[in-house]
Every structure is written in structure tokens, then in C-alpha cells.
Amino acid sequence: xxxxxxxxxxxxxxxxxxxxxxxxxxxxxxxxxxxxxxxxxxxxxxxxxxxxxxxxxxxxxxxxxxxxxxxxxxxxxxxxxxxxxxxxxxxxxxxxxxxxxxxxxxxxxxxxxxxxxxxxxxxxxxxxxxxxxxxxxxxxxxxxxxxxxxxxxxxxxxxxxxxxxxxxxxxxxxxxxxxxxxxxxxxxxxxxxxxxxxxxxxxxxxxxxxxxxxxxxxxxxxxxxxxxxxxxxxxxxxxxxxxxxxxxxxxxxxxxxxxxxxxxxxxxxxxxxxxxxxxxxxxxxxxxxxxxxxxxxxxxxxxxxxxxxxxxxxxxxxxxxxxxxxxxxxxxxxxxxxxxxxxxxxxxxxxxxxxxxxxxxxxxxxxxxxxxxxxxxxxxxxxxxxxxxxxxxxxxxxxxxxxxxxxxxxxxxxxxxxxxxxxxxxxxxxxxxxxxxxxxxxxxxxxxxxxxxxxxxxxxxxxxxxxxxxxxxxxxxxxxxxxxxxxxxxxxxxxxxxxxxxxxxxxxxxxxxxxxxxxxxxxxxxxxxxxxxxxxxxxxxxxxxxxxxxxxx
Amino acid sequence: xxxxxxxxxxxxxxxxxxxxxxxxxxxxxxxxxxxxxxxxxxxxxxxxxxxxxxxxxxxxxxxxxxxxxxxxxxxxxxxxxxxxxxxxxxxxxxxxxxxxxxxxxxxxxxxxxxxxxxxxxxxxxxxxxxxxxxxxxxxxxxxxxxxxxxxxxxxxxxxxxxxxxxxxxxxxxxxxxxxxxxxxxxxxxxxxxxxxxxxxxxxxxxxxxxxxxxxxxxxxxxxxxxxxxxxxxxxxxxxxxxxxxxxxxxxxxxxxxxxxxxxxxxxxxxxxxxxxxxxxxxxxxxxxxxxxxxxxxxxxxxxxxxxxxxxxxxxxxxxxxxxxxxxxxxxxxxxxxxxxxxxxxxxxxxxxxxxxxxxxxxxxxxxxxxxxxxxxxxxxxxxxxxxxxxxxxxxxxxxxxxxxxxxxxxxxxxxxxxxxxxxxxxxxxxxxxxxxxxxxxxxxxx
Numbered sequence: 001x002x003x004x005x006x007x008x009x010x011x012x013x014x015x016x017x018x019x020x021x022x023x024x025x026x027x028x029x030x031x032x033x034x035x036x037x038x039x040x041x042x043x044x045x046x047x048x049x050x051x052x053x054x055x056x057x058x059x060x061x062x063x064x065x066x067x068x069x070x071x072x073x074x075x076x077x078x079x080x081x082x083x084x085x086x087x088x089x090x091x092x093x094x095x096x097x098x099x100x101x102x103x104x105x106x107x108x109x110x111x112x113x114x115x116x117x118x119x120x121x122x123x124x125x126x127x128x129x130x131x132x133x134x135x136x137x138x139x140x141x142x143x144x145x146x147x148x149x150x151x152x153x154x155x156x157x158x159x160x161x162x163x164x165x166x167x168x169x170x171x172x173x174x175x176x177x178x179x180x181x182x183x184x185x186x187x188x189x190x191x192x193x194x195x196x197x198x199x200x201x202x203x204x205x206x207x208x209x210x211x212x213x214x215x216x217x218x219x220x221x222x223x224x225x226x227x228x229x230x231x232x233x234x235x236x237x238x239x240x241x242x243x244x245x246x247x248x249x250x251x252x253x254x255x256x257x258x259x260x261x262x263x264x265x266x267x268x269x270x271x272x273x274x275x276x277x278x279x280x281x282x283x284x285x286x287x288x289x290x291x292x293x294x295x296x297x298x299x300x301x302x303x304x305x306x307x308x309x310x311x312x313x314x315x316x317x318x319x320x321x322x323x324x325x326x327x328x329x330x331x332x333x334x335x336x337x338x339x340x341x342x343x344x345x346x347x348x349x350x351x352x353x354x355x356x357x358x359x360x361x362x363x364x365x366x367x368x369x370x371x372x373x374x375x376x377x378x379x380x381x382x383x384x385x386x387x388x389x390x391x392x393x394x395x396x397x398x399x400x401x402x403x404x405x406x407x408x409x410x411x412x413x414x415x416x417x418x419x420x421x422x423x424x425x426x427x428x429x430x431x432x433x434x435x436x437x438x439x440x441x442x443x444x445x446x447x448x449x450x451x452x453x454x455x456x457x458x459x460x461x462x463x464x465x466x467x468x469x470x471x472x473x474x475x476x477x478x479x480x481x482x483x484x485x486x487x488x489x490x491x492x493x494x495x496x497x498x499x500x501x502x503x504x505x506x507x508x509x510x511x512x513x514x515x516x517x518x519x520x521x522x523x524x525x526x527x528x529x530x531x532x533x534x535x536x537x538x539x540x541x542x543x544x545x546x547x548x549x550x551x552x553x
Numbered sequence: 554x555x556x557x558x559x560x561x562x563x564x565x566x567x568x569x570x571x572x573x574x575x576x577x578x579x580x581x582x583x584x585x586x587x588x589x590x591x592x593x594x595x596x597x598x599x600x601x602x603x604x605x606x607x608x609x610x611x612x613x614x615x616x617x618x619x620x621x622x623x624x625x626x627x628x629x630x631x632x633x634x635x636x637x638x639x640x641x642x643x644x645x646x647x648x649x650x651x652x653x654x655x656x657x658x659x660x661x662x663x664x665x666x667x668x669x670x671x672x673x674x675x676x677x678x679x680x681x682x683x684x685x686x687x688x689x690x691x692x693x694x695x696x697x698x699x700x701x702x703x704x705x706x707x708x709x710x711x712x713x714x715x716x717x718x719x720x721x722x723x724x725x726x727x728x729x730x731x732x733x734x735x736x737x738x739x740x741x742x743x744x745x746x747x748x749x750x751x752x753x754x755x756x757x758x759x760x761x762x763x764x765x766x767x768x769x770x771x772x773x774x775x776x777x778x779x780x781x782x783x784x785x786x787x788x789x790x791x792x793x794x795x796x797x798x799x800x801x802x803x804x805x806x807x808x809x810x811x812x813x814x815x816x817x818x819x820x821x822x823x824x825x826x827x828x829x830x831x832x833x834x835x836x837x838x839x840x841x842x843x844x845x846x847x848x849x850x851x852x853x854x855x856x857x858x859x860x861x862x863x864x865x866x867x868x869x870x871x872x873x874x875x876x877x878x879x880x881x882x883x884x885x886x887x888x889x890x891x892x893x894x895x896x897x898x899x900x901x902x903x904x905x906x907x908x909x910x911x912x913x914x915x916x917x918x919x920x921x922x923x924x925x926x927x928x929x930x931x932x933x934x935x936x937x938x939x940x941x942x943x944x945x946x947x948x949x950x951x952x953x954x955x956x957x958x959x960x961x962x963x964x965x966x967x968x969x970x971x972x973x974x975x976x977x978x979x980x981x982x983x984x985x986x987x988x989x990x991x992x993x994x995x996x997x998x999x
Contacts, residue, residue, distance in 0.1 A: 049809070097892060442809050453809070
């Protein structure tokens with residue numbers, strides 16, 4: 001029997017709900033204090049219930065873990081804390097059995113300095129891998145490339161005393177960039193992709209794709225050869241691995257990111273994250289003003305028919321503020337990172353619930369906006385129960401604490417000793433596991449988890465959210481974010497009140513005159529649309545989603 | 554053989570077994586084919602891909618014949634040709650296509666397969682398959698819409714046969730495709746149960762003529778069901794069957810799912826419907842009751858189950874029960890039908906079926922069954938079941954057992970309620986009574 005398990009569906013990712021998992025933090029299946037694939041298998045029923053279509057795994061490879069596993073030391077081995085390649089394969093099969101697909105992070109741009117390729121490369125200037133990394137006698141090349149990790153790195157070059165040369169790194173100094181000018185490197189990375197695709201994986205989130213190639217006199221980002229190489233990767237996937245997906249992480253402006261979808265119907269990545277829309281959602285809610293949202297969506301170009309945006313509220317990294325102006329960044333810091341410990345690089349290292357001061361209405365509103373936008377939503381583990389963070393932990397560990405399953409010992413995450421846990425679960429009175437956990441929320445019909453479950457189901461009932469057009473609706477009230485989504489016969493009107501106070505709004509719906517708005521949650525019919533502006537009143541932070549139906553004759 | 558695409562689309566979409574009647578077909582093409590009979594008339598098995606406007610597709614098994622150079626798209630219309638597939642199993646043939654292979658395999662020690670087959674006729678037993686009966690001894694099921702993966706019917710029958718469970722129609726052989734387009738079971742050969750009486754029909758007959766006699770039979774059905782589950786949970790070396798402990802959340806997930814279904818169903822219930830009177834406006838009571846039921850307690854093990862268990866899946870033959878149709882709920886994806894579940898889910902399905910029988914005999918035959926017949930039927934069945942089922946598989950203690958069973962019955966009854974409201978408003982009293990009993994039964998015991 002072959003491993004094919006689903007009906008072929010090349011557009012699955014456009015209707016999918018993604019769920020991002022930090023394997024170490026999800027569930028410990030072997031009582032050693034660290035999450036693993038065996039544990040993950042035990043929780044697949046939960047994810048199936050939640051309505052997750054695709055799991056995105058943070059890096060799972062052999063690594064010294066100086067950058068959460070994004071420093072890969074062997075592309076073909078699973079980190080021993082997580083299990084083995086066999087365990088991984090079993091996990092993928094079990095996920096598929098529940099109709100859940102799996103994609104994994106893959107870092108193509110660089111390796112760990114522990115990787116044998118680098119260890120060989122640094123030995124001298126003539127060894128077989130001498131040209132696999134970017135070496136230079138000086139640190140003068142590529143001066144125009146910005147430094148990304150400004151808190152820790154002073155330069156993109158680091159001197160290696162062994163080889164007596166500088167090596168290039170866009171991220172941490174212990175993450176040397178691979179030299180994609182070298183055809184052997186290009187082929188080696190294709191082999192990595194084939195290895196995991198042959199094991200049944202459904203795709204990759206390609207980490208840091210804009211930086212594969214360098215060229216003096218440029219910012220060394222989004223260069224043409226990088227796109228050419230991605231086209232080669234896509235062609236390989238299309239030819240041999242149908243229904244798989246490549247998701248680009250390119251923290252850029254939308255007009256630059258769309259380049260990663262490629263030409264025509266799309267011949268590079270199937271998906272790319274829309275980074276700039278995210279901070280603007282937070283800005284809009286805090287300022288009670290829809291303008292930042294409308295503006296960034298206005299600035300977002302059309303994308304190929306077979307491509308899709310990935311949208312998110314929070315993820316495993318800091319809430320990135322690279323794609324905002326200096327003024328906007330100051331505003332975001334002032335509003336969302338009052339304690340300087342909450343800042344990291346150009347961002348804020350907090351989880352969704354604490355960012356919104358635990359306000360249930362605000363958290364629901366943010367999800368509603370996220371789910372209404374054109375793109376596929378990506379949920380971050382723990383956010384579906386409103387987990388908190390710990391700003392006293394270093395780097396981004398504060399948002400990577402153990403999943404809170406129960407109010408039992410170790411939050412039900414592990415049966416190991418408390419001291420053995422990779423990180424201790426949150427214990428504060430508001431977000432600690434006694435107060436916030438899956439078990440209790442499953443049991444409570446009004447809990448946030450149960451709300452998310454119903455909301456995911458509602459979105460999945462309507463392909464229009466994944467496939468439809470986006471048409472902004474202007475109104476006389478700037479506190480209202482309203483838009484229309486259309487796909488085939490399905491027309492949906494989404495209206496969100498960003499304000500802390502109740503609001504009224506008049507919407508020009510004359511194009512839909514005669515139709516009847518039906519609220520999608522409770523399926524209540526509202527008065528039919530006429531020629532005059534349509535009046536709606538919304539509760540503080542409230543929202544309505546309507547399906548516009550033809551009036552019954 | 555090249556096909557006219559339009560003719561192919563017309564032929565396939567016209568068939569009873571074609572399952573996507575509402576979808577617009579964009580393309581159809583033959584992905585692979587093998588010749589099962591080389592002499593005149595030829596018999597060819599083909600995998601046909603139907604591609605829809607949405608980009609998704611289905612793969613169907615087409616069996617066509619070539620007679621004097623003429624194409625007959627429905628090759629099994631001439632049932633005598635189907636004998637060729639049985640003889641291919643008998644000889645264990647492997648046929649090479651362009652993209653993969655078709656393997657025909659017999660079951661060792663199955664006597665029925667060795668004989669010359671004379672009489673053949675087709676029966677329209679199931680929507681999605683084509684069945685041919687040989688000499689009233691063997692039945693060949695040809696699966697039409699192919700799903701990737703091992704067919705649960707084949708998998709279950711093979712397992713039960715190997716583990717000596719005899720209350721089934723024995724498996725004689727199968728044939729399967731593996732290759733580029735997919736790996737899938739194409740068909741199975743089984744013993745044909747001759748002179749068997751359909752369990753549902755028998756229930757209605759005997760409820761009219763001799764209700765006590767049927768109660769005795771239900772005791773035996775309980776025993777057989779218990780044995781079935783015991784066997785299904787007996788092999789810890791086979792990962793596909795090894796009993797497992799359900800995850801910590803399993804009960805919480807089940808409760809949440811049923812709870813939300815109750816909420817939705819009650820939201821949609823028509824107003825002022827007399828038949829709905831006993832439960833009208835009582836959605837919250839039902840949900841409270843559900844929460845009581847799932848508050849705590851052990852859940853036993855999860856194992857492979859029948860998956861779609863009711864009286865219509867049984868047959869009375871040679872003084873004993875035969876359990877049929879291990880395909881699971883046909884509307885669910887194949888992979889999901891192979892998941893392990895609590896055996897009590899099967900039991901609940903059967904108990905609900907007794908409620909249906911007791912009412913159906915009134916609706917269909919105008920006969921009033923004895924007052925407490927359903928209650929007695931439940932007792933007989935459960936008594937037999939608990940005598941034979943491996944107690945490690947079910948919750949420990951009577952209370953735990955009853956609670957979990959009640960949750961599954963509620964799940965089933967809520968499903969029935971929606972179905973009957975939409976399809977057979979006259980039958981709505983059956984789930985209504987079931988739900989009412991769960992609310993009020995709770996009131997008397999607590």
C-alpha cells in the first residue's frame with residue numbers, strides 16, 4: 001500500500017486552519033520533562049476535536065538548541081528529546097488517520113555552527129565543503145545588509161580563528177549562512193526536502209527565505225537568485241509530491257512578500273505569512289480606529305489564484321514590529337510593553353491573552369477579525385485556552401512554557417519531577433494552570449476553548465473565508481472595521497466594533513438591496529437591506545458576521 | 554483502449570454507485586487498467602479518475618468488457634464474467650498495469666473457493682458497491698468509489714477469521730490495487746449466508762408473532778457481540794487492533810462534542826410540533842444531564858469496533874447470529890472508520906435499534922408490542938453481553954458502565970432526532986422518547 005491517505009485536493013491549504021506547536025512544550029510522552037512525538041500522538045484527538053486541519057511543528061531536528069532548534073546540526077535526525085525518525089513517521093501517520101496534515105519548520109538559509117558541514121568547511125580553504133558557507137577575508141562585503149538580531153549581534157560577519165576568515169550570518173553568530181551560489185548546497189537542500197516528503201510530511205514552513213543569496217550593494221534580501229532557487233524547489237514538489245505546501249516566512253512588506261508566490265498561477269511558495277497586518281490589528285483595537293487595518297489591506301497586492309496568505313495573532317517569536325514605522329513602534333511599545341522586559345529585538349515577547357489584558361471580548365474580537373480576513377489562520381498552541389506568559393524567562397522562552405492540560409501536577413503536561421521540566425508551567429493566579437487549563441475549559445460550555453471550537457467549525461463551514469474576495473466597506477464611523485467576502489454564491493458581511501463603547505454604524509449596502517442578512521452564529525434573520533444606508537448597532541468590542549441571502553419570495 | 558471522455562463521464566455519473574451527483578465533473582480519465590480475462594470476451598479492470606471543478610477528485614473502479622471489438626462499459630452486467638475475478642483469486646494472480654499492480658489473493662483454508670461456479674446473479678444490496686452471488690454460496694463485493702488505504706471490511710474480516718471468530722460470513726479472498734494513483738482494496742469474496750433472516754425484519758416479524766422468542770435471541774446476540782469485542786481486543790501484537798487506553802481528554806472531548814450537538818439540534822427544532830412536546834425547551838436539561846454523566850469515572854479501553862452496529866447489520870442463520878458489514882459508517886472517511894473507539898459505542902447503537910424496532914412494529918405493522926418489551930430487550934442483550942465481553946475493555950463497575958453507555962445513547966438519539974426531523978417527521982417520537990427517558994431516568998435515580 002502506498003501512503004496516500006486523502007482525496008487529492010490541491011487547494012486544501014486555502015481553507016485550512018493551522019495550529020503551531022512547540023513540540024517540547026506540548027505533551028511529555030516518556031516522563032523526562034520535555035515534550036516529544038509520543039506525547040504529541042496522545043493529543044491528536046484533542047487537535048482533531050478543535051478542528052485543526054494542519055499542524056505546523058517548530059524545528060524538530062538535531063540541534064544544540066541555542067536558537068530554539070532553528071540552529072540545525074543535522075537535517076536528517078530528530079532531536080533525541082523529541083524521539084526518532086520512526087516516531088516522527090508514526091506521528092504523521094496517526095495525524096493523517098485523523099485527517100490532520102503536518103508541516104514542519106525548515107531552515108534553509110543557515111545551519112548551526114555545530115553542523116558537520118560547517119565543521120568541515122572551517123578547517124581550511126580547500127576541503128570538499130570549503131565553499132559551502134560564505135567566507136571572506138574581510139568584514140567589508142555586503143555592508144548594506146541590516147542586522148536583524150540587534151540586541152545580540154554587532155555585525156553580520158564573525159571571524160573564525162580556525163580558518164582565519166570571516167563567515168557570514170544574518171542571524172546569530174553561531175548560525176553561519178549556507179552558500180547558495182554553490183550548486184552542491186542547492187542540491188543538498190533539495191535532498192533534505194525529499195527525505196521528509198518521502199516520509200509523508202505535507203510541507204514546510206520555510207524559515208528566513210529572503211536571505212538565501214547575497215550580492216554586494218544590495219540589502220541582501222529578496223534577490224532574484226533566491227526566487228530562482230525557490231522556483232526550482234517548487235517544481236520538484238509539484239512534479240513528485242502533489243498536495244504538499246511551501247509556506248514562506250518573509251517578514252517583509254506585502255509588495256515584497258508577494259514575490260514569493262512567484263509568477264502566473266504561482267510557481268514559488270504556496271503560502272506566505274502576512275506579517276504587517278498583525279501589529280495593525282493590535283493597533284486598531286488599542287486606538288479604536290480601523291484605519292491601520294484598512295490601509296495595510298489596501299496596500300496588499302492581489303496574489304495568484306493558487307496562493308494564500310498565512311495570518312496569525314501571535315506565534316513562538318516576539319510580536320514583531322519590523323514592518324511598522326518608528327512612530328507606530330513607539331506607540332506599540334507604549335501600549336503593549338509597559339515593562340521593558342517585555343521587549344525583544346524589534347518586538348514584544350508576550351502571549352495574546354496578556355497583551356489584551358485578559359479581556360475576553362477583546363480576545364474574541366481579535367479572533368473574529370483574524371478569521372474574517374482573506375487568508376488561512378494560524379493558531380499558536382495555548383492561545384485557544386488563553387494561556388499567559390512569563391516575562392522573567394530569557395529570550396522567547398516566556399511564550400513557550402508547557403501547555404496547560406489539567407490542574408494536576410505539572411499542569412498535566414508531564415509526569416516527571418517538577419525540577420526536571422524543561423520550563424515550569426505558569427503558576428500565577430490569573431494565567432496559571434490551576435485557573436487556565438484544557439480540562440476545565442472542555443467541561444465548561446461557556447469557556448473560551450469551547451468558543452474557539454465553535455468558531456473554527458463556523459469558519460470551516462464557509463469556504464468563502466478561505467477562497468473568497470475581500471471588499472472593504474467604508475462607513476461614517478472609523479471605529480468600525482467592515483468588509484464583504486464573496487465566493488461563488490456565498491456572500492458574507494463582517495462588521496467589527498473596535499471600540500470599548502457601543503457603536504452605531506451606517507453601511508452602504510445598496511449593492512445588496514433586497515437581500516436578508518442572517519447572523520451566522522445564531523442564524524437569526526435581520527431586516528432586509530434597502531436602498532438607504534443599513535444601520536447596525538454593536539456592543540463594545542462586538543462583532544457580527546452575516547450571510548447575505550436572497551429574500552424568500 | 555482509449556475512451557471518449559464524454560462517454561466515460563456519462564456512464565460513470567449515471568451509475569447507482571456514483572457518489573458525487575451534485576458535483577460538476579470537469580474531466581474523467583483512465584489512470585490505469587489491467588486485463589483480468591484475456592480470452593473473448595475480455596474483462597478489464599480500470600481506475601477512473603473523476604476530476605471536479607473544484608480541483609478535487611474521486612477514483613472509481615470500472616469493470617468493462619470487450620466483446621467482438623465492442624466496448625461494454627458495464628462488464629459485470631454479464632455476471633458470468635465475474636467468475637473470472639474469483640478464479641484470479643483462486644490462482645493468486647498478480648496483474649501488471651502501467652502505474653501499479655492488481656493482486657488477487659485467496660484466504661488459506663477457505664473451502665468455497667475451489668469449486669466450479671455455475672449460477673451467477675447480481676444483487677443490489679448496497680449503494681456504493683456491486684455484488685455478484687455465485688451458486689448461493691459465494692458473494693463478490695466490488696468496491697466502486699475507491700479510498701486510499703486498507704478497506705476496514707477486509708481488514709476486520711481477515712482479523713476475525715484469523716482469530717477464530719465464527720459468527721461472520723467467512724472471507725474467501727480479495728483483490729487490491731497498489732501503485733502511483735493510490736493503494737486501495739478493490740473487492741472481496743465472502744461466504745454467502747444462505748437462508749439467513751435479516752435481523753431487523755426478524756425483529757418486526759417476531760414482535761408481531763412471538764415477542765418472547767425474540768428476547769431469547771437477543772440474549773444470544775448480546776453474547777455474540779461480547780465475543781466479537783473480546784476477540785477484537787485480544788491481540789496486543791497487532792498495532793491496528795491492540796487495545797489502547799483512551800487519552801485523558803477523551804471523555805471531555807466526547808462530552809463537549811455531544812453537548813454542542815445538543816445545543817445546535819435544539820436550536821433548530823421546529824416550534825409547536827406535538828411529537829416534540831415532551832422535550833421541547835428542555836435542551837438545557839439534557840445538557841445538564843450530560844454533564845452529570847461525564848463527571849468522572851473510568852472509560853475502559855478503546856478497540857476496533859463494528860462502527861455502525863444495529864439490527865440491520867445482523868442475520869439469523871443456522872440457529873445463530875451472523876454479524877455483517879464491517880465497513881463502518883460509509884459517510885465517514887476511511888481513515889476515521891479505522892480509529893479505535895469504546896466498544897460501548899456499538900452496544901449503544903444496538904440498544905437504540907431496539908427502540909426503533911418496538912416503534913416500527915407499530916408504525917409499519919400496526920401491532921402494539923408488550924409494554925416493557927424494549928426494557929426487557931435491553932436487559933437480555935446486556936446480560937448476554939456482559940457474560941462474554943472481556944471486562945478489561947469496558948468501564949469498571951456498574952455505575953461507570955451505565956454512565957458511558959448513556960452518553961453514547963444520548964449521542965445517537967440526538968443524531969436520530971436531527972435525522973428524523975429532517976426526513977421522517979412521523980418517526981420523531983422514537984428519539985424523543987429515548988431522550989426523555991435519559992432526562993427523566995436521571996431524575997428518578999439521583
